[in-house]
Amino acid sequence: MLKVKICGITNYDDALNATNLGADYLGFQLVKDSPKKVSDKMLKEVNEKLPPFVLAVGIFVDQDSKAITKVVKKTGIKVVQLNGSETPEFCKALAVSLSIKVFKYMKFTSVTDVIKLQPYIGNVDYFVLDISTKDEQGNDMLALEALSGLEQVSVPYFITGNISSENVGEVMEKSKPFGVEADTSIERLQRRKDFNKMADFIKNAHSLR
Numbered sequence: 001m002l003k004v005k006i007c008g009i010t011n012y013d014d015a016l017n018a019t020n021l022g023a024d025y026l027g028f029q030l031v032k033d034s035p036k037k038v039s040d041k042m043l044k045e046v047n048e049k050l051p052p053f054v055l056a057v058g059i060f061v062d063q064d065s066k067a068i069t070k071v072v073k074k075t076g077i078k079v080v081q082l083n084g085s086e087t088p089e090f091c092k093a094l095a096v097s098l099s100i101k102v103f104k105y106m107k108f109t110s111v112t113d114v115i116k117l118q119p120y121i122g123n124v125d126y127f128v129l130d131i132s133t134k135d136e137q138g139n140d141m142l143a144l145e146a147l148s149g150l151e152q153v154s155v156p157y158f159i160t161g162n163i164s165s166e167n168v169g170e171v172m173e174k175s176k177p178f179g180v181e182a183d184t185s186i187e188r189l190q191r192r193k194d195f196n197k198m199a200d201f202i203k204n205a206h207s208l209r
Helices: 012-021 040-049 066-074 089-098 111-120 144-150 168-174 195-207
Strands: 005-007 026-031 057-061 081-084 100-105 126-130 132-134 140-142 158-159 179-182 187-189
Touching: 005 158, 005 195, 012 179, 026 040, 026 179, 040 057, 040 066, 057 066, 057 100, 057 126, 057 144, 066 089, 081 089, 089 111, 100 111, 111 144, 144 168, 168 195, 179 195, 187 195
Parallel strands: 005 026, 005 179, 026 057, 057 081, 081 100, 100 126, 126 158, 158 179
Antiparallel strands: 132 140
């Protein structure tokens, strides 16, 4: 079954709702300037209450291993997502030293972007591939044609970037991801999820494949 990752969780109620609705992964921003940043204390409290089949993912951007290690040990999370320019070697060293899973986020809007993934194969556990882009008029769209370049990628991957219950089917028609991620498309406010949108997204995604 297609895995579902709900990102941008900022409060316990949204975490609980996402869990009860069937989410497999919950993403928490730990980036200093992010409007959705959560405290280590909040993340620890939520993580301790999650069932074993739902994993909290701590999201970092170009933070050093010392800072990431401190958060992982303090909160007890078992998965980190690296959204910056972290090297393959950095990713692998972090996974080994902390005995955690490492997700690596990358923009993926062209078939040729698959070249950027190659050095990370064998050094990360999952990719999180953002296919959001804009057309010539500046309107948001998905680079669905880029997904054809993923056929030979051996690392399981999530697709993200304005994914919603309305377009998740299109994503599945173009690729065979391990999972899909939603964030802003299922929001009511910047730091609050919309229960109905989240329910529809999780239900639709789990019904695919």
